[in-house]
Amino acid sequence: xxxxxxxxxxxxxxxxxxxxxxxxxxxxxxxxxxxxxxxxxxxxxxxxxxxxxxxxxxxxxxxxxxxxxxxxxxxxxxxxxxxxxxxxxxxxxxxxxxxxxxxxxxxxxxxxxxxxxxxxxxxxxxxxxxxxxxxxxxxxxxxxxxxxxxxxxxxxxxxxxxxxxxxxxxxxxxxxxxxxxxxxxxxxxxxxxxxxxxxxxxxxxxxxxxxxxxxxxxxxxxxxxxxxxxxxxxxxxxxxxxxxxxxxxxxxxxxxxxxxxxxxxxxxxxxxxxxxxxxxxxxxxxxxxxxxxxxxxxxxxxxxxxxxxxxxxxxxxxxxxxxxxxxxxxx
Ligand code: 8YV
Numbered sequence: 001x002x003x004x005x006x007x008x009x010x011x012x013x014x015x016x017x018x019x020x021x022x023x024x025x026x027x028x029x030x031x032x033x034x035x036x037x038x039x040x041x042x043x044x045x046x047x048x049x050x051x052x053x054x055x056x057x058x059x060x061x062x063x064x065x066x067x068x069x070x071x072x073x074x075x076x077x078x079x080x081x082x083x084x085x086x087x088x089x090x091x092x093x094x095x096x097x098x099x100x101x102x103x104x105x106x107x108x109x110x111x112x113x114x115x116x117x118x119x120x121x122x123x124x125x126x127x128x129x130x131x132x133x134x135x136x137x138x139x140x141x142x143x144x145x146x147x148x149x150x151x152x153x154x155x156x157x158x159x160x161x162x163x164x165x166x167x168x169x170x171x172x173x174x175x176x177x178x179x180x181x182x183x184x185x186x187x188x189x190x191x192x193x194x195x196x197x198x199x200x201x202x203x204x205x206x207x208x209x210x211x212x213x214x215x216x217x218x219x220x221x222x223x224x225x226x227x228x229x230x231x232x233x234x235x236x237x238x239x240x241x242x243x244x245x246x247x248x249x250x251x252x253x254x255x256x257x258x259x260x261x262x263x264x265x266x267x268x269x270x271x272x273x274x275x276x277x278x279x280x281x282x283x284x285x286x287x288x289x290x291x292x293x294x295x296x297x298x299x300x301x302x303x304x305x306x307x308x309x310x311x312x313x314x315x316x317x318x319x320x321x322x323x324x325x326x327x328x329x330x331x
Contacts, residue, residue, distance in 0.1 A: 004027075005025070005026050005027045006026050006027065006050040006051050006313065006317050007026070007027045007029065007048060007049055007050045007051070007071070008022060008026040008027065008028050008029070008049065008050065008051040008052075008053060008313060009029045009045040009048070009049040009051070009052050009053065010022065010028060010029065010030050010031060010053040010078075011031055011037050011042070011045065011052070011053065011054045011055060011057070011058050012031050012034055012036070012037075012055045012057065012078070013030070013031055013032065013033075013034035014030075014053075014078065014302070014306050015299065015302050015303050015306055017303060017306075018302075018303060018306030018307070018309075018310070021306075021310060022306075022310065025310065025313075025314065026051070026313065029045075029049075036057045036058075037057075037058060039059065039063070039064060042054075042058055042059075042060065042064050043064055043067045046060075046064055046065065046067055046068040046069065046072050047067055047068070047069045048069060048071070049069075049071065049072055050071045050072065050073060050074070051072075051073070051074045051075075051076055051313050051316075051317075052072060052074070052075045052076070053075075053076050053077070053078055053309055053313075054075065054077050054078070054084070054085070055077065055078045055079055056079050056081060056084055056293075057084075058084060059084055060075060060084060060085040060086060060090070061086050061089075062086050062089045065086060065089045065090055065093060065095070066089075068093065068095065072095055073094070073095060073096060073316075074095065074096050074097075074098070074312075074313065074316050074322075075090060075095055075096070075097045075098070076097075076098045076309045076312045076313050076316075076322070077097065077098065077099050077100070077309075078100060078305055078306065078309050079099060079100060079305065080099050080100055080101050080104060080296075081099075081215060081216065081243060082097060082099055082215075082326050082331070083215065083216040083217065083243060083245070085097060087326055087327075087328050087331060088328045091327065091328050096316060096322065096325060097325070097326045098309075098312040098316070098322045098323075098324040098325055098326060099324050099326050100304075100305040100308040100309060100312075100324060101160065101324060102160060102308075103301060103304035103305055103307075103308055104295075104296035104301045104304070104305060105160045105161050105164050106164055107295065107296045107297070107298045107300075107301045108161050108164075108241055108295040108296050109161055109164030109165045109167075109168055110168070111241055111267060111291070111294065111295040111296075112161070112165045112168075112211055112213075112239060112241045112267075112295065113165065113168045113169065113172070114265075115239045115241065115265025115266075115267065115289060115291070116148065116153070116165075116169065116172075116174075116209055116211060116237075116239055116265065117148060117172075118265050118289040119237050119239075119262075119263035119264065119265050119287075119288065119289050120145050120146040120147075120148055120209075120237060120262075120263070121145040121146070121148070122143060122144075122145040122286060123289065124283070124286060124289050125143060125286040126143060128286075129143075146262075148172060148173070148174060148208075148209070149172060149173030149174065150173055150174075150175075151174055151175075151208035151209060152174065152175050152177055152206065152207045152208045152209070153165075153166070153169045153174040153175070153176055153177065153207065153208070153209045153210075153211060154177045154178065154179070154197070154203045154204065154206070154207030154209070154210045154211070155176065155177065155178040155179070155211055155213055156178075156179055156200065156210065156211070156212045156213060156214055156223070156224070156246075157179075157180060157212065157213035157214025157215070157242065158178040158179075158180040158184050158194075158213070159180075159213060159214070159215075161213045161241075161242075162178065162180070162211075162213035162214075163184070163188060163192070165211055165213065166178070166192045166194060167192065170192055170193065174209070175193070175195075176192045176193060176194040176195070177194065177195045177196075177197055177203055177206070177207060178194055178195070178196060178197065178203075179196075179197045179198075179199075179200045179203050180196070180214075183196050184196075200223070200228065201228060201231055204228055204231045204232050205231045205232070205233065206233065207232070207233065207236060208233065208235075208236050208237070209236065209237045209238070209239065210224075210232065210236065210237070210238045210239070211238075211239040211240075211241075212224065212238070212239065212240040212241070212242045212246050212247065213241070213242050214242060214246060215242070215243070215331070216242065216243035216245045216246055217331050220245075220246050221245050221246070222245070222246070222247070222248045223246050223247075224238070224246060224247040224248060224252070225248050225251065226248050226250075226251035226254075229247075229248065229251050229252055229255050229261065230255070230260070232255070232260070232261055234260055234262075235262045236261060236262060237261070237262055237263045237264065237265070238252070238261060238263075238264045238265075239264070239265040239266075240264070240265075240266050240267065240268055241267040241268060241295040242268060243268050244266075244268040244269040244270040244271070244272060245270050247270075249269070249270045249276055249279075250276075252264065253276060253278045253279065253282070256282055256287055256288065257278070257282070262287075263287050263288055263289075264282075264287075264288040264289075265288070265289045265291075266279065266288060266289070266290055266291070267291040267292075267293055267294060267295045268293055268295075269293075272293060273292070275290065308323075308324060311323060312324055
């Protein structure tokens with residue numbers, strides 16, 4: 001007799017090809033209208049599911065997990081970051097957590113590179129004059145930005161995405177510097193001609209562009225604090241495609257408003273989907289470029305993520321250790 005298919009609750013709409021496969025393989029409960037689930041809906045989901053497939057828009061905290069039914073044994077999140085999940089509590093309740101690392105590295109690095117270029121080269125200023133019809137015609141001293149070639153890029157968090165950004169930035173002529181909990185292997189450092197800074201403070205004080213790529217954990221919350229942002233060089237830029245919570249946003253706004261930091265390229269925010277209106281004002285002035293958390297938003301990436309979720313569920317359901325297990329000790 002065929003084994004009972006696991007009941008898999010997916011909290012948001014996924015690409016059609018993934019949902020079709022999930023329907024074939026699992027007793028899949030999908031979210032056809034893609035509405036973000038309330039905490040009450042999440043509680044209902046964990047009460048009945050064998051597997052929960054959440055995304056970044058779901059807060060799977062201790063309160064939700066305390067309501068989980070006996071059958072919930074796997075949370076296979078659709079995404080790499082797990083800061084929206086209380087992994088410690090899940091693990092204590094015998095619930096395995098998996099994520100989707102690796103498949104969104106290149107897309108996120110591409111978007112980071114776009115932001116590294118966008119602010120110094122005044123991309124949105126240029127787009128604006130073309131769409132509002134205010135282009136006065138070419139002039140040698142008009143719409144001048146700053147060169148990025150020859151500048152120092154400081155990468156905060158040299159994991160997969162940090163390294164992918166470093167490869168791109170090196171090809172654009174930037175010199176690569178990084179701060180990480182652990183120094184990366186010498187072969188990686190040598191290939192990137194990267195300089196390791198044990199002290200984040202010292203690195204920040206010397207960079208032209210700083211780009212954030214560490215995960216958001218209790219240890220990295222406001223890692224770029226008011227004190228650290230003040231260490232940044234006058235005229236420098238900051239880019240964040242990781243998590244909004246890693247930068248003290250109020251302090252960043254102060255530094256941008258005073259002109260101490262020349263500009264910022266931000267894809268992520270502390271209180272998503274809310275965006276501080278001061279950022280919007282700065283964006284209208286061309287001082288910052290804002291994107292709506294779309295670093296990994298490619299159809300190819302989303303399908304790869306979905307396939308990883310399916311592999312994790314299948315492996316787990318077959319009684320094996322899923323490939324992308326996240327342990328509390330990894331955070
Ligand atoms: C995803 C991300 O879009 O994977 C991550 O950690 O930040 C994003 O690129 C999102 O998390 C999907 O849940």
